Amino acid sequence: MSKETPILAVENLVMHYTTRKGDVSAIDGVTFSLEKGHSLGLVGESGCGKTSIAFSLMRLLPDNAKIKQGSIFIDGEDIITMSYDQLLKFRWRKIAMVFQAAMNALNPVYTVGDQIVEALDLHDMIKNKAEAEERVAELFELVGLDPALMHRYPHEFSGGMRQRAVIAMALSCEPDIIIADEPTTALDVIVQDRILREMKKIQQKLGMSMIYISHDIAVIAEVSDHIGVMYAGRMAELASGVDIFERPLHPYTYALMRAFPSIKGEKHDLTTLPGEPPDLLYPPTGCRFHPRCPFATDICKEKQPPFENVGGEHYVACWHPMEVHNDHH
C-alpha cells in the first residue's frame, strides 16, 4: 500500500436514526480522512454527531440507526459492506475505542487483567496464560499502571487508574486506529492533562492513528494534528490545529473558540452563542448553522454550502467564510 493511502477514509457519510416521530438526520454528508500515525480531533456541541461518527466507524450503532449513504474505508476495506463475522475480527484489531465515561466501561465482575486477556484471546494475540499475563503486564507498564494490579477488580481502581486500564485495553491488540471518545471528561484537570500527554506519547511511540472526540476544543488542540469542527451532523470546518486557531473561517468555529477561556492567548470576553443547536428531526434548510449565524444571508437559508478546500489542508463549508475573518482582524 502506498504511503499516501490514508488509514481511514470517510466519504460522504449519511446516517439516520429512525424514531417514532421520524428520521433524525444525525450525520449528513461527512467526509474526512486520517493518515497513518496522525491524529484528528472532532469537536462540537453535544448532539452534533461526533459520537455517532465514532460508533459508525466501529459499526456499533444501535438497531434504529441506518447508514444511508457513503463509505468508510479502514486500511483499504469498506466496513459498511463487511459481513458480521468479518466485522468481529476487524473490531479492536484494526480499530479500538476508549469509551466516553470509561468509569463504567469495565465489567465489575471480572478482573481488569481478565478483561484485557479476553480481547487478546479473541483476536489470537496470545497462546497461553503465561504469555497473556506477560502481555498485560507490558500494557500496564505502558500506560503507567503497576502490573501487580491486573488481578484486581475495577471497583478497586481510582478514576484515573480505570482510565489508564481502559487505554491499556484499547492498545492490547495493537490497532491501527484508536478512537478516544471524551476520554478524560470524568477526571479532574490535573489527571486529565497527564493522561492526555501520555496518550499522545504512546500514540507517537507506537505510530498509531488517533481520533479524539471532545466538546472541549482546548483538550482537542493539545493532542490533535488536525481538527474537525462539527455542527448539527455536518463538518463545518476541517484544518490543521494551527489554522483552526489562527485562521478560523467558519463563524461557528470562531464562536466555539470564544466560548473557552485561554490562559496563553490575549484576554477576551467570553462570548456565548445565542440560540440552541437545531432539532435534527427537522434540520434547517441550507446551511444548518444559519439560524444562529450573525452573517447569514438569503443563500445560507436556501442552499447547503459545499465543503471546499480553501488552500492547503483547510476545508470549510460556508458561503461567507472570509467575512468572519475580515470582521475580526
Next chain:
Amino acid sequence: MGKYILQRLGQILVTLFVFQTLLFVILTAMPGDVTNRMLTNPDIPPEVRERTRQALGLDDPVLVQYGRWFQNFITGNLGVSYSEYPTPVIEILEERIPRTMVLFLAATIVQFVVGFSMGRALAWQRGGFFEYGSTIVGVTLYTVFTPWFALMMIFIFGARLHWLPLGKFLTPILWRKVDIPGMSDSLTKANYVFTRMLWTATAAFVIWLIMAYFTRNLSHTKRNRTRLIATVIILAVSIGGWAMVDIGPLAWDITKHMILPIVTLTLVGFAGTMLMTRQTMLETLREDYIQTARAKGLPEKLVRDKHAARNALLPVFTGLIISLPSVISGGIITETVFSWPGMGLTLLNATTQEDIPLVMGTLSFIGVLSLLAHLVADITYAFLDPRIRYS
C-alpha cells in the same frame, strides 16, 4: 470473611431464640389441646382426660412448660408426636425432610433455570411473538389458582392420558416385588432408596463443581465444550449406575412420581424469575461495559452470556436462595394436592390434630432453614459480586 460468618451465626442464634419463643407463645395461646378430642367421645370419663393432661404436663404453668420445652429443644429433644404416638418427632422429620427437599429443590432449580434462560432470551430479542407469547402465558400461569391448576394437570396427564401417576410418591405393588435385605415394608425401603438417590445427586453435583473449578481458566469455546462433555459423562455414570442395580426400577418409580409436581410448580412459578431476569438484563444492557464487550469483537452470544447475563444473575440468584425455605412451607398446597408425604402434608395434619410437638418441630426446622438460607445467600453473593466484601 470468617469473622463475618461467626458474627452472623451469633445473630442467627439470637434470632432463632426469638423465633422459637414466639412460636411457643403463639401455639400455647391457641385454645384447647390434644385432649380436646376426648371430649367428643362419651366412653372416655373426664378423669382420664385430666390424667392424660397431667401425664403430658399440659396442666403446668405456662412458664414451667416453656422452660421444660426450651431445655429439651437445646438438647435436641423435640419430643414425641401426639398424633403418631409414640414416634419421636425427630424420627418423623428425618423420614419426611428428604422427600420434601428432593421434590422442591428439583422444582425450584428447574423453575429458576427455565425462568432465567427465558428472561435472558426475552431481554435480548425485544418485541415479537416470542416475548408477548411467553409473557402472557407466564403471567397467566403465575396468577392462576395453584390447587386448581395442579388438579387440572393431574386430570389431564394422570387420569386422561395415563402418562404419569396420579399422586403419592411410589407405586406399592412395584415395591413389594423388590427385596432389600433386612427391610420389610415399602416405607423403609423407600427411605433407603431415597437417601441413596440424594447422595448420588449430591456427589454428582460436587464432582461437577470440582470440574467447573478446574476448567475455569480455559478459553471460552474450549471450556464450554469440556464442561458439556464432562456433564454428559457425570450424568451418564450416575444414571447408568442406578440402571444396573436391583433398586434401579424403584428409583425410576420415585422419579416418575416427581415429574408432575415439578412440571406444575415450574409452570406456576417460572414467570417470576423470567420477568425479573428480563428486567435486570435490560438494565445491564444499558451499561457501558456491554458496549465495550461488543467493541472488542465479542460475538453477540458471548456478550449476552458472559457480560450481560453474568451481571443480571446477581439479584436473581439471591431471589432463588431466599425462596428455598419458603418453598417448603409453601409446599403445603402442592403436597396435599399430589398427596406427597413430605413436610407440608405433615405440618397440615399435625395442625388439624393439635399435635403441638410435631407442629413446633416442623416450624422450627423451617425457621432454621430460612436463617441458614439467608446466610448462604450473603456468602454466595460475595463470590458472585467482587464489589461486595464483608468485614
